[in-house]
Amino acid sequence: MEKFDVIVVGGGSSGLMAAINAAEQGVRVLVIDKNPKLGRKLLLSGGGRCNVTNRTTRSELIKHIPGNGKFLYSALNQFDQEDIIAFFEGRGVALKEEDHGRMFPVTDSARTILGTLIDVMNKLGVTVRLKDPIDSVLYEAGRVVGVLTRAGERILAPSVVLAAGGRAYPRTGAEGDAYAWARSAGHTIERLYPTEAPxxxxxxxxxxxxxxxxxxxxxxxxxxxxxxxxxxxxxxxxxxxxxxxxxxxxxxxxxxxxxxxxxxxxxxxxxxxxxxxxxxxxxxxxxxxxxxxxxxxxxxxxxxxxxxxxxxxxxxxxxxxxxxxxxxxxxxxxxxxxxxxxxxxxxxxxxxxxxxxxxxxxxxxxQPIEKGFVTGGGVSTKEVNPSTMESRLTQGLYFCGELLDINGYTGGYNITAAFVTGTIAGRNAAWSSFAAE
Known part of the structure; x- marks a missing residue:
């Protein structure tokens, strides 16, 4: 039976950022994903070029996230668009600004962004397990204790970050698995509906x-x-x-x-x-x-x-x-x-x-949610601490990315929400694991 300090379920944009920020605190981190490769949806973002964020004002950013964008205020006070830009540029990724504040890598390739995230994660010693779907999140006495894989293996950790995405783009593995795990902790799943769909x-x-x-x-x-x-x-x-x-x-x-x-x-x-x-x-x-x-x-x-x-x-x-x-x-x-x-x-x-x-x-x-770019609805933000992304119902359980009831317009807004919530969830999951020891 393996033990980690933080388990991140999902290796997409928010999950990778959560793993990096958790590992930077010096804890043992596992990223577990049912897909054969990390970042499948990230590679499709921005038409394959990856619009990493939008360089706009805080108020304009919130306005362009009509699905509960105001929930992000506390998180943005800790890590915002300029921090996203600094994160990539500080790791050698040159970015360029296009119309309406959209920021892209100068390579015009999402693989540049994904490769950077994976490189950083590897240097931090994050453990990655692919093609390993989980069956459930394990809870005891009102707190997280780990996950159970579909193969029947228990992996223990005092902090679990759910970053498994919504239901848009099912060919990337987004099938809504994590909604059931959130419900089992008592969370409300707000009605799912398509956004950014014809x-x-x-x-x-x-x-x-x-x-x-x-x-x-x-x-x-x-x-x-x-x-x-x-x-x-x-x-x-x-x-x-x-x-x-x-x-x-x-x-x-x-x-x-x-x-x-x-x-x-x-x-x-x-x-x-x-x-x-x-x-x-x-x-x-x-x-x-x-x-x-x-x-x-x-x-x-x-x-x-x-x-x-x-x-x-x-x-x-x-x-x-x-x-x-x-x-x-x-x-x-x-x-x-x-x-x-x-x-x-x-x-x-x-x-x-x-x-x-x-x-x-x-x-x-x-068109149906499976053909939309973004999932509307998800884990109720009323039940999540906006400063930490921790569940208000279950200690040690964190949420980030599209799994939350947050959705924005195309143009770098959704990935901004993913990077921001992933960062805050990862940091706090690590700090919470210290307290649990």
């Missing part, structure tokens, strides 16, 4: 594939807290533009029409909110709109059109969007593409610009 729709343009493959650049996608059943597309656009409705979330980025619905960064960021809205309300569909010229006011749009008043409507709309999108708007507005702008009456150009600023979409759900 949206599914029965809209006519999707069913007919009229806009399949059309990409839109720098548009604003808004999810509305309203049901607009029975209204035409033009009526929905008019309602959105001229009535005070509650917007649940707005994301100004790119998007794309697919054969099943909608995707692209703006849609992915809205998806978790859509899933939560549909679950909360019980509605069958969520209503969203696209502002195809979000940087222009209605007056500015009309001024541009007026300057081209002799030209056909299709030609004018192509100033702001792809031709196929312009054709769809004209169809919904009931206008002929060849009509010169100067021939429109007031109600017609109002209808036209309503659709430019609020082209309507609906979504009935997103």
């Amino acid at each position: 949206l599914l729709s029965h809209d006519e343009v999707i069913v007919t594939k009229a806009l399949r493959g059309v990409s839109l650049r720098d548009v604003a996608v808004t999810l509305w807290d309203v049901q607009l059943d029975g209204l035409s597309a033009a009526e929905i656009a008019h309602t959105v533009c001229h009535e005070k409705l509650k917007a649940l979330t707005i994301h100004q980025m790119d998007m794309i029409f697919t054969h099943f619905g909608y995707s692209g960064p703006a849609i992915l960021r809205a998806s978790g909110h859509v899933n939560q809205y549909l679950h909360r309300t019980g509605f069958k569909e969520a209503y969203l709109t696209i502002n195809l010229a979000p940087n222009e006011s209605r007056e500015a749009l009309m001024a541009v059109a007026e300057d081209m008043r002799e030209k056909q409507l299709l030609t004018i709309l192509k100033h702001w969007m792809p031709e196929a999108m312009a054709e769809s708007i004209l169809t919904l507005a009931g206008l002929d593409a060849t009509t010169p702008y100067k021939q429109l009456v007031h109600v017609e150009f109002e209808r036209l610009f309503d659709l430019v600023q609020a082209y309507p979409l609906t979504a009935y759900e997103s």
Whole structure:
């Protein structure tokens, strides 16, 4: 029967950081993982380039982690984005900053990041066991005492860090095993749902594939807290533009029409909110709109059109969007593409610009959690100490990474949460093991 001071279950981003920070305190650490290799999901992050963090302000970071981001305040006071950057640069990894504060290794390879984490861990003498799934976490008298492997081996430790991930990307081994281990310690698992996942729709343009493959650049996608059943597309656009409705979330980025619905960064960021809205309300569909010229006011749009008043409507709309999108708007507005702008009456150009600023979409759900980038839901943060990542219910049990009910947008926010929670969990798990001796 082996004994360690800290056992880290899961060899992903948060688990590797937890193991490193625990070992730096001088304790004996075991990383145990059912996968044949460490960091399988990390290698897929950032499109294989690994967006290690986002160099933004603390408030912006929290804002971009809509799933309980405020829980991270205490942890970020101990280890934040700049510390992540210093960690890698201090170990010879050159980083570069790209748009919106995203930080990547200059090699543009996630293997650089994973290799660095493994090298540091090896130098610290961390023991690694792969292809060794655990069956359960062992508890006695309200505290952790170790783990039991599926092979029937008991491995003892006074501190256990659960870093086994959520359910997104199951091909990386993320099957939600750790939820049962957390429940056995009395923890609540908040409802699991997909985030950063494409949206599914029965809209006519999707069913007919009229806009399949059309990409839109720098548009604003808004999810509305309203049901607009029975209204035409033009009526929905008019309602959105001229009535005070509650917007649940707005994301100004790119998007794309697919054969099943909608995707692209703006849609992915809205998806978790859509899933939560549909679950909360019980509605069958969520209503969203696209502002195809979000940087222009209605007056500015009309001024541009007026300057081209002799030209056909299709030609004018192509100033702001792809031709196929312009054709769809004209169809919904009931206008002929060849009509010169100067021939429109007031109600017609109002209808036209309503659709430019609020082209309507609906979504009935997103792709399933297994196809999402990030798992929403997880171990309730109310039951975890935000300063240490230790369970409030079971002594010596720590949580980090996607297993927690924390989720952010793509752009380096989720891996930041993983590195931060892993660091804090690892350090405190080591210190707790001293007290248990």
